[in-house]
Amino acid sequence: MKWWYLFCLLPGLATASPLDDCRTFQHHGQRQETEACFERLTHSDDAFLRAEGFWGLGRLEDANAQFKIAHDEHKNSPEVRVEWGKLFVAGQNTQEAANLFQEALKLDENYAPAFLALARLAGGFDKRSEDLTRHAIELNPKFVEAHEYLARLALEDNDPKLATQEAHTALSLSTDALDAMSVLASIDFLNGQTQSDWMTRILKVNPIYGEAYATAAYFFIINRRYNEGVEFYREALKLNPDLNDARSELGINLLRLGDDEEARQELVRSYNAHFSSPETRNALRFLDTEKDYEVLHGPHSIVVLNKKEAALLAPYIQPELETVIATYQKKYKTTLPGPVRLEVYPNHDDFIVRTLGLPGQGGLLGVTFNSVVAMDSPSARPPGEFRWSATIWHELSHVYVLYMTHELTPRWFTEGLAVHEESAHESDWSDRLTPEIVEALQKKQLLPVLKLEQGFLRPQFPSQVMVSYYEAGKMCDFIIEKYGNDAILGMIHSFSIRKDTAAAIEDNLHEKPEAFDKEFSAWLDKKTGSTVAHFADWKKSMQAGPDKITPVEAKRLEDDYPEYTGEYSTYELLAGLYSNHGDKAAARRELEKYRDMGGHSVATLKKLAGLEQEAGDNKEAEKTLKNVDDIYLEDEDVHRKLGTLMLNQGDAGGAIREYQAAIALKPEDVAETHYDLARALMAAKRDKEAKDEVLVALEAAPGFKPAQKLLLQLSQ
């Protein structure tokens, strides 16, 4: 026994510390040795080593208890604080972790591992992450892990050159730098190589290093290449089935791709192995709500709707989706290999958990994963906040572009084209020139086309993502206007064969990116120059308060910035002023401009429809209310009014849909609504259904005379 102990201690004595020994075994994938080594550490006299030992064995609670003791025993050790902080990171307690990293820096302001730990905590898409990592390297230029992490950040930032450089720096410092090699292998895989020499080297160092495949999987996922991402996660798990974070990611991405059954299996397995990230828990909770959804199959689509609102939404969303598919099939000259699956969530947090894993991302309206699209339901947001129909056109464009480019499109291009498609379908759906965008134009913050990707991935100011959407959309407008739709198809082809943005522009637009930027800038300036020039004045007047704006001034402001349809738009202000003076015709003209400019306040549009109806212009009123339908479907009053207008114009089919929508919203006046539907059905010569409906009306209101008359008529 004594001999054995001595023997076991020998390797430890040969190297720097017993902890380093364990880490070396771990680094080389020597499972049994690693376990035995960590087990030995748990018997150490030093609480810090005991903590590391328990952690190495996966006994996180015991590790935490020992770290607590070590924290008291090693009052001046930044290492103890950083290590304990990392344990908190593993336990998803980022706040405690950050506190400990800061505490370490108080003890030693030049402690590089603390800066790296903070960088990892900030996450790759936060600019601070890179700054902190660089600072760690400044403090310790031979800090292998920091170089490895910087390589990863660079690849996240779509900069394979820098990533390669940093990875090689790490390898020059340590030939066994597994994470550096994982980044290099990922670059190979992303470039279409099916095998990578780096992978061979990795496996020589550590034959069970599944993390390398998981790293590649991560990069495929963030590049929207979900199918390949999933396959790499599978590879990672083949090498090491204990990689529960990879298993959870596999589950989450299977969920994104609509494979709920396998997703559930993987997530449950991960959860049962005590890996319980918020994303895993949310995804499992989300899967439990599956029973609340109804799946509808169309010729080229599958629509998933919450049962509570399926009756209302299906007659709108399903045909719209089929129309979009038919339009894009023609436009992109491509037939998708299978149906598009559209999932519509009435609860925004469910939608976000379904797509990102964590709630709290307020701005997202829709997300595409290959041929699966998830989006907010019209009921998920207050009326007027978004146009559900435009979201479908937008996301479906992604489905086509991702498919046609084999998911190799840069983000700026697919987003730009999707934004373009919204306005190509309906001019008033175009991305609005909001004050934030005008301000960016004014400050000349738009990015050259070769850098536009950064505007999406690493925004430098709060509204840059939104500005980048606008810019990318306008770029696609410009390309189509100047070079035609075929140029766009050509660019799609270029991306599909792994050409980058510069090459795609040169091959299809036959000019250098710099020349393209110049021309685009001049084109955009023509469209927005006047608004930009008057923006300061406009802002000043609006800040003074809308009640202080005179009619003459409002008219001028409207001319200066016609695209502004946000709160207190001059259209609405002027319409209000005209209405107060009894000039309903002028008020109507203003609101029609508001509508045609893309204004989407449901209340304002309803007001306009009322004015149009009052003036006897039922055709325009119908147009306005159809516009409301494209924005918000939860307004019973709109459906009933539109139904009546359509019925009066002889569109019985349209009226039936509107009245059915009103019924799906559980109207207050059940009898009247079913009676209206009966009239529409009768007009469509569907007498049997009409009779059924009138009987429903009379069941609610047996003495309702118009319905009684209709029943007698239908019973003759």
Place this chain on the structure above:
Amino acid sequence: MRLLSLFLTFAFTLPAANYYLIVAGLGGAPEYEKQFEQWASETERALQAGGPNVHVETLSGAKATRQQLSETLTKMASDVQPDDTFGLLMIGHGTFDGDNYKFNLPGPDITAGELATLLDRIPAKRQLVVNMTSASGASLPLLARKGRVVITATKSGNEKNLTVFPRYFLDALRDPEADTDKSGSLSALEAFRYTQRKTVNYFESEKLLATEHAMLDDTGSKDGARDPSATNGEGLAASAFPLIPPSTGPTVAASPEKQKLLARKEDLEAKIDRLKYQKAAMPEEEYKREMAQLLLDLARTQAEIDR
């Protein structure tokens, strides 16, 4: 046959009267005092619009004492006939101490048990109590009785906040949209559903946690229901309680033939109401067939009346 005809003639020539007593309890603060009195007087006006057969008395302010309330109910017990309808509408604050519900009045309060005793002396076969006070849910089990529709603003005595129910109940009496069966009259059930919907909308639109959940009991079950329906058996009597009677009722001048038609109409309407409450226990097809036939008969009868 002759007797039936005589009865019908009597029924239509001397229609039953509708008696109401509205009580606005102690406000406790001037703004509440004023608000309760205003709701009470407006409710009185809305009910009076029901026609000459509607008799409304209101007790509010200093007059709304327990003694006055007891005396008024005692007097009504002698005035009201069995075929009349009687309604007690309570506005104000209520309290519940875990054992007893009390309606807050100037001076001594009155308990739900005391109210029930007084109401039991009123001979009207169809009675309605609308207790719109806070904590009113606690009064439901004591007031509930077969033949009496009891509506409370809250589901229990633990909902103690000032209620918004009276505001919307008043709206129900005035808003033609509350008459969902388009009969030209407003039943207690229609008023309940309208008020309930508006109350729910109020809390939702104000993004407030709902502090009141209205209940209805008309079977004497003492449990009440938030959603009276054929499924839980609640609501049938409430649907037949005419809170606001039809504005144009049958006239003395109606010919015997028309009177027969009117009687047939009333009979069909009653059958339809009953059938609705048998729905849950019937095969769907059978229900649909019977309902369709009754509705068609009613439509034909109405057409003949209107001819």
